[in-house]
Amino acid sequence: xxxxxxxxxxxxxxxxxxxxxxxxxxxxxxxxxxxxxxxxxxxxxxxxxxxxxxxxxxxxxxxxxxxxxxxxxxxxxxxxxxxxxxxxxxxxxxxxxxxxxxxxxxxxxxxxxxxxxxxxxxxxxxxxxxxxxxxxxxxxxxxxxxxxxxxxxxxxxxxxxxxxxxxxxxxxxxxxxxxxxxxxxxxxxxxxxxxxxxxxxxxxxxxxxxxxxxxxxxxxxxxxxxxxxxxxxxxxxxxxxxxxxxxxxxxxxxxxxxxxxxxxxxxxxxxxxxxxxxxxxxxxxxxxxxxxxxxxxxxxxxxxxxxxxxxxxxxxxxxxxxxxxxxxxxxxxxxxxxxxxxxxxxxxxxxxxxxxxxxxxxxxxxxxxxxxxxxxxxxxxxxxxxxxxxxxxxxxxx
Numbered sequence: 001x002x003x004x005x006x007x008x009x010x011x012x013x014x015x016x017x018x019x020x021x022x023x024x025x026x027x028x029x030x031x032x033x034x035x036x037x038x039x040x041x042x043x044x045x046x047x048x049x050x051x052x053x054x055x056x057x058x059x060x061x062x063x064x065x066x067x068x069x070x071x072x073x074x075x076x077x078x079x080x081x082x083x084x085x086x087x088x089x090x091x092x093x094x095x096x097x098x099x100x101x102x103x104x105x106x107x108x109x110x111x112x113x114x115x116x117x118x119x120x121x122x123x124x125x126x127x128x129x130x131x132x133x134x135x136x137x138x139x140x141x142x143x144x145x146x147x148x149x150x151x152x153x154x155x156x157x158x159x160x161x162x163x164x165x166x167x168x169x170x171x172x173x174x175x176x177x178x179x180x181x182x183x184x185x186x187x188x189x190x191x192x193x194x195x196x197x198x199x200x201x202x203x204x205x206x207x208x209x210x211x212x213x214x215x216x217x218x219x220x221x222x223x224x225x226x227x228x229x230x231x232x233x234x235x236x237x238x239x240x241x242x243x244x245x246x247x248x249x250x251x252x253x254x255x256x257x258x259x260x261x262x263x264x265x266x267x268x269x270x271x272x273x274x275x276x277x278x279x280x281x282x283x284x285x286x287x288x289x290x291x292x293x294x295x296x297x298x299x300x301x302x303x304x305x306x307x308x309x310x311x312x313x314x315x316x317x318x319x320x321x322x323x324x325x326x327x328x329x330x331x332x333x334x335x336x337x338x339x340x341x342x343x344x345x346x347x348x349x350x351x352x353x354x355x356x357x358x359x360x361x362x363x364x365x366x367x368x369x370x371x372x373x374x375x376x377x378x379x380x381x382x383x384x385x386x387x388x389x390x391x392x393x394x395x396x397x398x
Contacts, residue, residue, distance in 0.1 A: 003018065003023065003026050003040055003042060004016065004017075004040070004041055004042075005017060005018075005026060005037060005038075005039065006039045006040075007030055007035040007036055007037050007038055007043075007265045008035065008036040008038060009034075010034055011244070014038070015035070015084060015088055016088060017084060017087045017088050017100075018087060018096050018097070025104065026040065027040075028107075029100075029107060030316065032107045033080055033103075046063065050095070051088075055390050057094060057095060057122065058093065059150045059151075059153040059157055059193050060150075060154045060215065061092050061095060062122070062146075062150040063147055063150035063151040065086065065095060065153050065154075066091070066143050066144075066146040066147035067144075068082075068089075069082055069086065069143045069147075070140060070143040070144040070147050071162075072086075072218050073139070073143060074140055080103065083099050083102065083103050086099060087099045094121060095121075096290055098121050098122075101115075102115040102116065106131075110125070111131070111134055112130055112139070113126075113127045113128075113130035113131035113134055113275075114127075114131075116130060123269060124288050124289075125149070125267055126146060126269065128140050128172065128274075128284060129142050129145060129146055129270055129271065129274045130143070132275050133274055136274075136275045138275065139273070142274055145270055146270070149266065150264065152345075154260075156349055159353055160352075160353070160356065163200055163353065163356050163357055163360055164356070164360070166360075166364075167360050167363050167364055167367070170367055173371070174367055174371045177371075178374055179213065179217075180207065181192050181374075181378065182209060182210045182213045183214055183217065186206060186210040186382070187214070187380070190207060195391075200381065202377060202380045202381040205377075205381070206377060206381040206382070207381075208293065213285060239291065240290065240291065240295070243256070243260070243291055243292050244292050247292065250350075251355070252359075254355065255352055255356060255359075257293075258348045258351055258376050259352050260293045260350050260353050261293055261320075261321075261324070261344075262344075262348035262349050262352065264285065264294060264297065265341045265342075265344050265345050265348070266341075266342070266345045267279075267285055268282070268285065268297075268338075269338045269341035269342045270280055271284065271285070271337075271347065272337055272338035274339065276306075276335065278310060279304060279305070282297050282298060282300070282301040283298070284303060285297065285298075286298035286301075288294060296317055296319045296320065297374075300314050300316075301313070302314035302319060303316065309329075309332060310328055310332060310337075311326075311329035311331075311332055312325075314328055323344070323347065324344060327340050327343065327344050328340065
């Protein structure tokens, strides 16, 4: 059950917030927070929304949440006061619901990291980072670090989306036009063709393609859906093998691999900045996400346990670019490992963005050339025979 309530703080300030659970639970939470209830009512709109599919919090929502939480804790507010204000100001229903549940768990004596982990909507790195911050007495710094982490993730995602959205629109429009011309226009043009044009090779090929699309369009769409679902299933069940296969692709393989390296190094830098030792950080990352990149770093961890330095362990594995071992060597010499990990993140993100933009600049002309060839084929198969027929008729009229 979702409730919207109005209450007064000890200082006489009126607050309006949302809570989940039974009415008794809400009243108990208000009592623990020393709030005087003015009004409470069921929020039927949010109840209906809660019946829909659960969504994950976006990187932008998480960045804003942890930045605001960091600022509030820095001013001396406690967690309960911060959550109360964040519930009032946030417009994300999933986040507001999670904050209400976390407030209840905090009231039962659980730590912030435990309540976040029990919510199951926050990424795993949140609980790990906050747990380390609580253990070392650096909780405020941990929230600031998470705010920077998700802000950086949002910026990278935005750049990738902006780079891909235009060619995706162009490809979709071209595909739709081609299907429309093949299914709706070409059959009409067939009736205008002279009989001898039907034996022309280009015309016969275009007519056969149009007939095939008319007869088997739904089978083709079902095949696309089936293949997409098969790839998704294989990726979920055999993720390690799937990602290894992706890394072997020409051009795209390097993009996928460097993106994965950037994400891993970003996670590693966050854990190091939170005070987690390097050996433990690598082990935690592999335990939480056994992807090929995490597996390779875990293998380097075994070398490190044998007395080898981090950069030397990385250098022995040909999977890693030379840039990583060179940068990590400098990082260990300067004892600034987390800072140099972030510099590697920036390096790989820029490389990925550059490669994606280069690939898009290649794909866009290729799409236009493909569309041009399609139109030229139709012209050769239909317009020229029709034009020739009309010319013959006009010549006979003279």
